[in-house]
Amino acid sequence: MLRTRSFLPPLLFTLAYAALSLGVTNSYYQLILTLVPVWAVFGLSWNLLSGYTGLISFGHAAFFGIGAYATALGQIYFDISPWLLIPVAAVLGGIAGLLIGFPTFRLQGHYFALAMLAYPLAILYVFEWLGFQEVTLPIKRNAPIAYMQFSDPHIYTLLGLAIMLATIVLTQVIERSRFGMALLAIKQNEAAAEAAGINTLAWKLRAITLSGAIAATIGGFYAQVLLVVTPQSVFGMLVSAQALTVAMFGGVGTVWGPVIGSVILIPLAEVLHAEAGDRFPGIQGVIFGFAIVCVILLAPEGLFWKLRDLLRKRKAPKAAAADVPETAVANVTALKPASQQRAATGEIMLEVKNLSRSFGGLKAVQNVSFKLHQNEILGIIGPNGAGKTTLFNLLNGFLKPSEGEVLIGGRNMSGQRPHVICEAGIGRTFQVMRPFLRMSILDNVVVGAYVRARSDEVARKLASDAVARVGLSAVADRLAGELSTKELRLMELARAIAGQPRILLLDETLAGLGHGEADEVVAVIQQLARDGTTIAIIEHTMQAMVRLVDRFVVLDHGAVITEGLPEVVTRDNRVIEAYLGKKWVGHAAN
């Protein structure tokens, strides 16, 4: 139901656009109406990769150009119809995506963007060298329709619209599926995504393959509209820039962004060119650039998000009274002192043997061994720089140990990639929270659920269960950006448990919380333990920890200095010394 309803707006938009197009008889306006969906689709293909994963591609013209040249050259040299060539172009674009993505995804951030910039420029020179400076599609006076050459320009617009509708629907399906969630998770925090069980490289490759295929499809269609293909017109810098311009103007990371951008910018540029350019040659570029600068300054994330924020704000005051829940902690039992200690006698869930890791000369973790029993809450404490987070990174696969073993359920998993370890049943949270602010709490949590879920429905079910367990059900539909620190911490927790881990690694989950708030979070963690999750938690504030954990492992300078029950550990001189220095050992003894 939800699904069909969400396809209604693009369908209505397409129908309205088609009706508008059929009403236009001026062939020039019709050409502009054809170019709008062309650039919208190109923007959408860029958005599919860069909008959702946050990996900015400056080189989408590579795929666009491959599609255009495949369609043109296939007609010239093999006399194949574009009806066939455009799907072939899509396949070629997909392959190009895979070939480009595989080496380039080793890079991140600016380096990725710059590497992508190089591809179309390199291919441009190859095509010039091959002697394809100017390629024109042969005119087919006998079989125009078989070669996609229509005397009625409306048909081009309708074809462009069909491709656009298909791309919008495809993007929407992806946006809501495991695919889209994985991409969004990569955008927020690639490391966290890996930790949540997402094979980031595989999803990124799928994204660039699909994105390349869409870009090549529309490139092929563009060749058919323009009838002339030159390296500059399909591989040029301005072509790549066009994808960024329409998507960033309209809104990044949403299906409507590139569509809005294209619907506004393409006709605007043309009207300026036609009206102002005749009187003051070149003025159109100035006005166009100025307009884009203004919009980017006022709506840095694009028009779509700005408008949505404005609408939400207008709606918010009315709804506020009714909607805002009293408290987030609804179904969590109140805090009890951790009196009923769980004995450390259960099955061994995780065993760490002689684990070491050095960074150059620094031994961040040295020869650490401990065991984690079923249903236990193990506190890992130590002063700043003791190697606690490094230890977690070794456990969940972010770092490879220099020496030693990590046995999960008896299997040695040291050196495996994070998503593999996550699949083996280890979930974790992070010291620094990286929620996706524009997504609802539930959507944030769904990301973590896919590791255990075969289908989207199961994932949603797992996610809402997890949200309920941390007590956020009442606010599950609110955007993460509107939450307090405590609610974000709980949300992170929910994301970690949505994948139903047997072992949960919590990295400073209580950091930044006030007293009362910390108690609420502690209550949730205790409840999780009671429900059967084994937990290891890092913290350097002793107070909350003493009430929470069953057993401590104390690290200092990367090594275990002691372990045992809370009351024993807190009186241990070595612990006091590590935390407070030698001077205080005497005081403590008194």
Add this chain to the structure above:
Amino acid sequence: MSKFTLSRRTLLAGASGTLIASRAWAQQPAEVRVGLLVPISGMYARPGTVMRHGAEMAVEHINAQGGIKALGGAKLKLVVLDSGDSTEKAKNAAQRMVAQESDLVAASGAYLSSFTLAVTEVTERANLPVLTLSYSDLITDRGFKYVFQTSATAGSQARQALPQIIKLAETASGKRPKTVAILTDNTAASIASAKSMREGLLAENQLQLIVDETFTPPLADATSLVQKIRSAKPDLLFFLPTVISDAKLLLEKMNEFGLGQGKIPTISFGIAIAEPDMLQTVSPELLQGVLTCVASWGAKGHEALIAELKTRYKEPWMTQNAISTYGDMWVIKDALEKAGKADRVAVGEALRTMDAGPSKYYPLGEIKFDEKGRRVGAGMTIVQWQSGVPVTVFPPELALAKPFWPKS
């Protein structure tokens, strides 16, 4: 937006309105509209603007001499459209031209070959005749009926140039050149010219290639290139730069090594090396003697035009862009006289069948087009930098100055 949502009825009314209007025009021919679709914004704005100057001058001259006599002295009216700086913009502008300037009888355009290709895809389908100075053979290889190429095509230019250079060398120095060096950058146009020379043209003309160097612009240092040329001492140097700074660097180095100012005759292709912009970075002394083969140039018989261009538009000399576009307007005028009506299909037919004798504004050949739309006998000119001005020196019937050639 209201423009987009016209109902069918208003459109019909509009269409019949135009019909009535055009009939009214036929009875009282006030003006005949001619299009000029060239880049007047973006990176090609300068050549496009010069084309506009040429067209404006021609229209003024035609009107001053009584307009189109076959249409009762109707005046020509120039409609300028900006093709912008990309193929897509050029195509959009062409679509706008045929959709909104429906009464145009012919047009000229669109400077760059790729623009012309895209533009003529549109105009062909709208039966609008287009004259072009673009070289690409492809323009008239598509079987189109409404495109007319006034310049020799690239393929033909390559074949014509070498014998002409040799003839020039023989007349100037009395000696036939035997050895050549090619120094080219690796941009598309240069590569294409160099390739046709290497693959047959040099051999056909009994020339021996003794130095063959390709470089990537921008050139950092020309010393090693010039040293090679100095030690090989070719009779001719074909130098094909695209970037002005490369031309400057090499010419300076040649001068430093005592090879400059025509000591080794230096020959280029295309108008890049003879554009007025050259003088902004390269001194006239360095350019002295450099030759280039172009499809058209201000030549003998155009003295008054060159002077008018200088005073009116402050252009130092008349490049191909100005003189060719000037000529286009006169060809359209001739076609209108022949057609006898202001109708694009009739003008197209007139252009295909016309035979207006020897060409006045394009080099050599006639005002007559073959079945492909190429001008019959289209020749080319050789231009030489002399005292800071590139002047036509060949063929002799068009030369404004005598070529100079080292006697050694």
